[in-house]
Amino acid sequence: MDPTHPSGATDRRRFLALFGLGTAALASGGLLTGCSKEAGSRGSATKADAVKGVLPNYRAVDLIKPDIPGQGPIPQGFLTYPRELVVSVPDKPGAGGPEIKTMSPWWGPTPPALGRNSYLDAVNAQLGVTVNPSLQDGNTYSDKLSAVLGARDVPDLLVGPNWEIDKISRFSDAVKALFEDLTDYLKGDAVHAYPNLAALSTGAWEYAAWGGRLYSVPFPTDGPFAFAMFHRKDLTDAAGVGAPTSTDELYEFGKKMTRADRGVWAFGSVFSMVQQYFGCPGLQNGWRRKPDGGLVYKYELPEYRAALEFTARLFGEGLVHPDTVATKGADEKQLFNGGKILMYQDGLGAWQGMQGEQVKVTPTFDMQPIPVFGAGATKPVIWGSEKPIFFTFVKKGLGKARTEEILRVLNWGAAPFGSREYELREYGVEGRHFTRAADGSPIPTELGRKEKASQYDYLGGRVPVKVRSGDTPNYVQDYLGYHRATITHLEPDLFAGIKLELPANYSKVLVPSEDKINDILRGRRPIGDLDQVAREFRSGGGDEGRAFLEQALADNGR
Structure with a gap:
């Protein structure tokens, strides 16, 4: 999802867009014993x-x-490269x-x-x-x-x-x-x-x-944002199709731009961004504070069900590239660069490196993030952190x-x-x-x-x-412009400054739960199974995680 031309841009070229892969890879990860999770590890929280x-x-x-x-977590921008450089470390x-x-x-x-x-x-x-x-x-x-x-x-x-x-x-x-x-x-x-x-x-x-x-x-x-929804603006402009400004337009984009007979599909992976459009929480994997002060998980929210139904429809109607449907590890960057998919989510660090590389191959190549929007009257909730x-x-x-x-x-x-x-x-x-x-x-x-x-x-x-x-003359203005337009939608971090080590049972239930959600997205399980997934999440460690996180907030007076 990391961060990027992997060098200068935190290499979010692969990572922030790889959160899912990192989590999956750690499903059996742990410490000093082949790094397997130890049941009974109750977690810890160091006070701010x-x-x-x-x-x-x-x-x-x-x-x-x-x-x-x-501006806050938004970095500084430089439109010219200094002619005279300063020695920062003299010895x-x-x-x-x-x-x-x-x-x-x-x-x-x-x-x-x-x-x-x-x-x-x-x-x-x-x-x-x-x-x-x-x-x-x-x-x-x-x-x-x-x-x-x-x-x-x-x-x-x-x-x-x-x-x-x-x-x-x-x-x-x-x-x-x-x-x-x-x-x-x-x-x-x-x-x-x-x-x-x-x-x-x-x-x-x-x-x-x-x-x-x-x-x-x-x-x-x-930059604080975990993802952006990128599209091939050069190709969509040539087709006379503008960037979506609503979830309805996002669906219509998929219908207009998918040409399976030509090997072109509208979408790669988009579910994380769709959740944000529908106002779903991303904090600590998907928690939100309730009016009574407790925490509620995303699976329990109507916004999440709506986002799941919407994205499952994109899969069900054949608007998502088959490689994304079939696997978790499709090379969506290659598909995007080759014009085989026209929209997908990635970390913002991917932007400059990909633009700079691809414009040498395709001079008209133009990779741009779509301005965020909400689903209907719902305001978007954009995930991110200064972590x-x-x-x-x-x-x-x-x-x-x-x-x-x-x-x-x-x-x-x-x-x-x-x-x-x-x-x-x-x-x-x-x-x-x-x-x-x-x-x-x-x-x-x-x-x-x-x-x-x-x-x-x-x-x-x-x-x-x-x-x-x-090789990317407009990138700085575009990057910082996107951040300034999006920062007001950034989800507040209730846990800022609190050092968390999550309970083992809670950590262990995250990946299998998301695997079940992926089955729903791809039509291998019905939407109605979300209720069962939520119950299994709660009993398998989700409620333990909820109690742990609620106590961490209480211990810090939050």
Whole structure:
């Protein structure tokens, strides 16, 4: 659903649109025992006040003035690339010690490894210590994560996607056993020894604590929204069909644009966005506060039933691509790029990378999100959060000097836009990994596309920005315009600042329940089975999750 050109855009190119895959992959995930869920794990919730006591003191790093100022969780926008770059980290962070081994996800072709990659050589020369990245397939990252945690064999730096680690039973125990407590290095003014880390938002750091202690460095999201509904505007404009502005028009779009005899279908996966149009909750997998103060789950709401009926109709009338109907893992990006589907949901981070790549193949290619709307008189509820996309953990027991060296490397990795370090991290070496457009913005070369992946991207976090590039000249205005138009519909987060580790039975019932919903969507079960699915969800752990979440709110006075 991750976040993206996987590098600069938090690589939501694959992930936020992959929430479903991440959850499914963790259906049998857990900690230190093949990472299987342990029945009886009752969950835990660290109070927001305890987290606040260990937070770093924020200090902005402002190198250049944005063309479009940020607004709350909306990032800053830059319409020109700076001609003069600033040195953000004047001294090499590394002390020339042993190489730093890392593990992080990647959703793309495997780049050449250390020793055969000039991009890695260039960055490591600036770091003063060799970083040896291990990039793992993002689609199966939960398996690798489970393996290293279960074996207690973690690298010096390990990147954990939020949707993976949130599902691991007793993950806080793994954190304490395997990773360094960074509290004394980073809390309060101590973080100012690492100024680029101090510039990360307080809201992002709030999620980086376990058990009331700081154990990770967050990688902030580049926008709060989990999904958008994208359409091939170039193809729909050519067909004389405008973007839908209601659920009725969305259905009519499907009827007009599906041409199965030509191998074209209107839709790929759309159910998550349809739920938002119908006003369904997404908070903590689908909870909403009731007027009496308790919580109600989405399966119990008439809005959800209506969204399910609507989407099942799209499937039933053959408006959804057969690959989406048949599997959970259809390559919808490829289908979308090839004009085989004209609309599907994805994370907003996918946008710039796909647009930049595809316009080289199809010059008229125009990927645009549809402005959100409600179903009838219902106002949309748009899911999202300021929760970081990734967390980077430091291996426990490396010693103070080595831990500080690694934190200096992470500080280098967090260098902001407008710095020389940012350019090297994002694009590599000019003339080798990128050239410049007339306006000075970098354009990756073929070597840059081959060698540059997410080797350093998720290690140190970064202050999110959106930057115009020559191959996506209108992207920044479009991206920020969509955010500004949508932010008023963002679902409030009742649990902001509360660190939750969900009860095992509740976590275990989520995936099989959604599998049953998928059967209803695809016509393998009748709509009326929703009531049975809701009962089985409640008895299988849903009511336990409800009680846990209600108590967490009560303990925090909410």
